[in-house]
Amino acid sequence: MCPERDDARVVARGWIARGAMLEDGRRQIVGLSLPGDVILATETIDTDMAAWALTDAVTLDAAPLRSAVMEGRDVSVRMLDAWRRSRSAERLRLARHVIRLGRLSAYERTAHLLLELYERQSRLGTTEPGVLHLPLTQDVLADILGLSAVHMNRTLQQLRRDRLVDYRAGRTILRDRPGLALAAGLSVIEDVSDESLPGD
Amino acid sequence: MCPERDDARVVARGWIARGAMLEDGRRQIVGLSLPGDVILATETIDTDMAAWALTDAVTLDAAPLRSAVMEGRDVSVRMLDAWRRSRSAERLRLARHVIRLGRLSAYERTAHLLLELYERQSRLGTTEPGVLHLPLTQDVLADILGLSAVHMNRTLQQLRRDRLVDYRAGRTILRDRPGLALAAGLSVIEDVSDESLPGD
DNA sequence: CGCTCAATTGAGGAGTATCAATGATTGTGG
DNA sequence: CCACAATCATTGATACTCCTCAATTGAGCG
Numbered sequence: 001m002c003p004e005r006d007d008a009r010v011v012a013r014g015w016i017a018r019g020a021m022l023e024d025g026r027r028q029i030v031g032l033s034l035p036g037d038v039i040l041a042t043e044t045i046d047t048d049m050a051a052w053a054l055t056d057a058v059t060l061d062a063a064p065l066r067s068a069v070m071e072g073r074d075v076s077v078r079m080l081d082a083w084r085r086s087r088s089a090e091r092l093r094l095a096r097h098v099i100r101l102g103r104l105s106a107y108e109r110t111a112h113l114l115l116e117l118y119e120r121q122s123r124l125g126t127t128e129p130g131v132l133h134l135p136l137t138q139d140v141l142a143d144i145l146g147l148s149a150v151h152m153n154r155t156l157q158q159l160r161r162d163r164l165v166d167y168r169a170g171r172t173i174l175r176d177r178p179g180l181a182l183a184a185g186l187s188v189i190e191d192v193s194d195e196s197l198p199g200d
Numbered sequence: 201m202c203p204e205r206d207d208a209r210v211v212a213r214g215w216i217a218r219g220a221m222l223e224d225g226r227r228q229i230v231g232l233s234l235p236g237d238v239i240l241a242t243e244t245i246d247t248d249m250a251a252w253a254l255t256d257a258v259t260l261d262a263a264p265l266r267s268a269v270m271e272g273r274d275v276s277v278r279m280l281d282a283w284r285r286s287r288s289a290e291r292l293r294l295a296r297h298v299i300r301l302g303r304l305s306a307y308e309r310t311a312h313l314l315l316e317l318y319e320r321q322s323r324l325g326t327t328e329p330g331v332l333h334l335p336l337t338q339d340v341l342a343d344i345l346g347l348s349a350v351h352m353n354r355t356l357q358q359l360r361r362d363r364l365v366d367y368r369a370g371r372t373i374l375r376d377r378p379g380l381a382l383a384a385g386l387s388v389i390e391d392v393s394d395e396s397l398p399g400d
Numbered sequence: 401c402g403c404t405c406a407a408t409t410g411a412g413g414a415g416t417a418t419c420a421a422t423g424a425t426t427g428t429g430g
Numbered sequence: 431c432c433a434c435a436a437t438c439a440t441t442g443a444t445a446c447t448c449c450t451c452a453a454t455t456g457a458g459c460g
Binding site for chain 2: 018019020022023024026027028030031042043049088091092094095097098099101102103143145146185
Binding site: 105106147148150151154 | 447448449450451
């Protein structure tokens with residue numbers, strides 16, 4: 001395989017956003033990559049996609065692991081599973097994101113995303129219950145949820161008034177997670193760790 | 201691996217929609233599966249996702265091929281490539297769909313989707329230039345694009361007035377593809393066949 | 401202290417949704 | 431062969447979500 005095709009990286013630290021910038025300045029973030037997630041260069045280079053670091057971020061070259069996975073060479077089962085889990089979870093998140101953007105209101109979208117990020121972050125390690133370390137400006141949040149920054153702000157205020165979430169840059173508190181789940185309008189956010197391992 | 205995990209199917213004929221139904225009746229279609237595309241059961245069973253046949257459809261069991269791919273057993277290179285191409289193209293389409301729903305207007309979304317489907321269908325085989333075989337009701341189209349059926353209708357009328365598209369059930373004519381691309385507001389729809397083979 | 405960047409607020413308007421009918425077409429049983 | 435039901439496309443009227451523009455406040459920070 002051409003070497004440049006094999007550019008895969010694993011996020012080691014920080015938050016990275018993948019998305020596209022339109023000519024007229026509109027931006028849509030397609031997904032967030034957190035530590036442990038794999039980013040394929042083909043996802044950004046082949047298309048008009050790009051990736052931005054939202055915080056100080058460190059990524060590691062995952063090309064060796066990747067070609068091993070691809071070519072069926074021996075990788076530890078744990079590694080292989082981790083790879084598949086990660087890719088599979090990402091596909092699921094993409095689908096959820098489509099549903100959010102297509103059918104949920106701004107209020108629902110926000111609740112839904114915050115819950116997903118909380119879930120995701122909990123799985124990454126120690127978190128005080130209900131606290132979400134969210135290093136995103138409202139601008140970025142808006143570009144994830146397909147909203148204007150102004151409306152993003154107002155939506156967050158509404159969630160605060162409703163005592164569901166207390167947003168502040170860096171440290172967001174989910175005051176009422178059951179309430180949030182209700183507000184998200186979608187049944188329950190499943191625990192992705194229960195997921196089987198389709199491995200694309 | 202558990203057998204039920206390995207339920208993968210390949211679409212042989214027909215159009216299949218994957219998506220979710222919300223409790224209150226809202227529906228969002230996440231993607232369309234056309235002949236040659238792979239559908240993983242885990243994409244529908246693990247979550248609140250479902251799949252609907254939009255036309256008479258036939259799918260084949262792809263579990264054998266899949267486990268072969270997964271376990272690195274010998275599959276013809278062509279097969280392996282086809283698998284990866286398919287999965288990779290799907291990921292790209294999901295990302296594009298997110299951008300459509302997040303940042304494009306109804307008019308832009310529609311133009312964008314029609315072009316994508318035309319591209320996709322051309323690659324499947326013989327098509328008269330400019331003719332898109334589109335076996336979708338406006339209702340379904342609306343559920344793909346995150347619009348109400350009424351607004352979907354009005355948007356299609358607008359495209360017709362602008363002499364870009366002539367929609368009628370089953371047979372849609374893209375009268376002015378450059379114009380459509382312009383209307384789609386996104387640079388160019390890339391030719392996915394040029395794509396490299398990341399293979400998740 | 402004047403920057404700059406993020407968050408906030410207000411006012412007005414564009415884009416879509418919703419509700420309720422009306423045609424148009426097609427299949428179906430009498 | 432016709433009435434009927436069913437589905438899809440279309441239209442009008444109205445309401446609401448969300449956007450845009452413009453300005454203000456507040457919080458670091460050199």
